[in-house]
Amino acid sequence: MPTMVDCENKTDEELVKLTLENADWYSCLMQRYEDKLGRYIYRISGSGKEDIEDLLQEIFLATYRNLNDFDNRLKFSSWIYRIAHNFVISHHRKIQARPILIGGEGVEKYLAMIKDKNDVHALVNDKITGEVIGRLFQKIEVKYKEVLVLRYIEQKEYNEISDILKKPVGTIGTLLSRAKMQLREIIKREGIKL
Amino acid sequence: MSDFTEKILSTIKSKHIAPKPRWQFLLQRSMVWVAAVLSVIIGSIAFSVMIFRIVNNDWEVIKFVGRSPVQYFFSTLPYVWIAIIVLFVALAYYNARHTKGAYKYQAYWFVVGSIVISMALGGLFYAFGLGPRLNALADRLPLLHGLMHDRDAKWLEIDKGLLAGEITEILNGDGGGLFSIVDFDGKPWSVRSGDEYIPPPLRFVIETGVQIRMIGEQIDANTFAADRVMPYHIGPGMIKGKFPSGMRNGGLPRLPIREPGEIKQYKKAY
Numbered sequence A: 001m002p003t004m005v006d007c008e009n010k011t012d013e014e015l016v017k018l019t020l021e022n023a024d025w026y027s028c029l030m031q032r033y034e035d036k037l038g039r040y041i042y043r044i045s046g047s048g049k050e051d052i053e054d055l056l057q058e059i060f061l062a063t064y065r066n067l068n069d070f071d072n073r074l075k076f077s078s079w080i081y082r083i084a085h086n087f088v089i090s091h092h093r094k095i096q097a098r099p100i101l102i103g104g105e106g107v108e109k110y111l112a113m114i115k116d117k118n119d120v121h122a123l124v125n126d127k128i129t130g131e132v133i134g135r136l137f138q139k140i141e142v143k144y145k146e147v148l149v150l151r152y153i154e155q156k157e158y159n160e161i162s163d164i165l166k167k168p169v170g171t172i173g174t175l176l177s178r179a180k181m182q183l184r185e186i187i188k189r190e191g192i193k194l
Numbered sequence B: 001m002s003d004f005t006e007k008i009l010s011t012i013k014s015k016h017i018a019p020k021p022r023w024q025f026l027l028q029r030s031m032v033w034v035a036a037v038l039s040v041i042i043g044s045i046a047f048s049v050m051i052f053r054i055v056n057n058d059w060e061v062i063k064f065v066g067r068s069p070v071q072y073f074f075s076t077l078p079y080v081w082i083a084i085i086v087l088f089v090a091l092a093y094y095n096a097r098h099t100k101g102a103y104k105y106q107a108y109w110f111v112v113g114s115i116v117i118s119m120a121l122g123g124l125f126y127a128f129g130l131g132p133r134l135n136a137l138a139d140r141l142p143l144l145h146g147l148m149h150d151r152d153a154k155w156l157e158i159d160k161g162l163l164a165g166e167i168t169e170i171l172n173g174d175g176g177g178l179f180s181i182v183d184f185d186g187k188p189w190s191v192r193s194g195d196e197y198i199p200p201p202l203r204f205v206i207e208t209g210v211q212i213r214m215i216g217e218q219i220d221a222n223t224f225a226a227d228r229v230m231p232y233h234i235g236p237g238m239i240k241g242k243f244p245s246g247m248r249n250g251g252l253p254r255l256p257i258r259e260p261g262e263i264k265q266y267k268k269a270y
Helices: A006-007 A012-021 A023-045 A050-065 A076-090 A105-114 A120-125 A130-139 A140-155 A158-165 A169-190 B005-015 B024-056 B059-065 B069-076 B080-096 B107-127 B129-137 B142-147
Strands: B162-170 B175-182 B187-197 B209-218 B222-233
Touching: A006 A023, A006 B080, A012 A023, A012 A076, A023 A050, A023 A076, A023 A140, A023 B005, A050 A076, A050 B005, A076 A140, A130 A169, A140 A158, A140 A169, A158 A169, B024 B080, B024 B107, B024 B129, B080 B107, B080 B142, B107 B129, B129 B142, B162 B187, B187 B209
Parallel strands: B187 B222
Antiparallel strands: B162 B175, B162 B209, B175 B187, B209 B222
8 A cells, every 4th residue: 555655756657557557556545636637526515514425425436437438638636626627517406506615815816816806906905705705606607607617716727627627728718708797797786806 | 544535435445446457438438439539420411411402493494383482492392401401510519528638629610620631522422423322312201201392293293394304215306206204103204395395405415214304285185295404403412413323212122203293292292
């Protein structure tokens, strides 16, 4: 069984190769992505802990079964996020969306993503709660929510988001722009004071 | 290692879950490519037949059919082939979109690509004479034949001055006699030049075995006076109005001669 140190010294791609030889190495990849994917699923679906764990288990098992399909030209993180994305979308109707509460660093990132040239100072200087952000995200379409989360929370580059969502880079830019627009409209319509 | 990770790892081991072999993914990806390429090829073939049918749609004799050009155009369009083209271009697009890495490109490139490649390849197939051969093949399928405009039947409307068939004998010109033919109903005709006879261009060699169509008038039960004599098929794949030697009717066995009267049932089709 590989130790923590063994895992840390290896890249994702090296771990994939090692996992194909010995399943024990898969624990390194799972440890590396367990929390990240868990948060990602939560941010998109707002599911509870148990639902997230069930989904995570399915994602990790599917990833393991399809390891030979992993293309080295892609980042492993993009590939596993893509698998997670597929599971989240297909389970979206089953999973009841719940209010999402986001705090700390998350709030600042959400603020950054909805700011624009005109009201950047107003937004940043005002206080906003995780609860408000959660309410906003309940009203935004999943396709927009997902691209916002990937870009501003997960800090993914455009080409990585393109690989995860399997859409052209240009479309990602358009989606992001529309997502921000929709978010601003919701803020205005709901009379939410930031 | 967290409990969660340990749980999944033990599931993998206890259920003997293993990564699917690489060849399965390669096969899957290859199938998508094969399906995409096949769709383009079939769409292109359909396109070549469509060109052939449009070229051989007797545009020059519309006035003899007694219909307006617009009505004639829409009643004789090769709808079946157009539908086949649309279907396979759509399939080509769908399959191409599902190849690995295709998501990096905008969908319209695949739409435009599928159409342009099918048209270009179809044009090439037509230039190499594939159109008439496949048209002849499709004409033998009862289902397709029933759906398509029956050109043969149109050229047996003697009362409208239209006659077509295959030359069986070249006459010596006495009394204006040009040649003998057997029409598509199997009936023999003696053809002589009409009052407004215009000889066909020199490039069109009239000889036995050549399929021709004529505009003129019926003189008696077995005599036809032709004012215009034209090759039955035009375009690549034929040599001066007929299929290459031994390849008449698309290189396929000849159509059985229809029984007299059988042709009438097709006349309603157009």
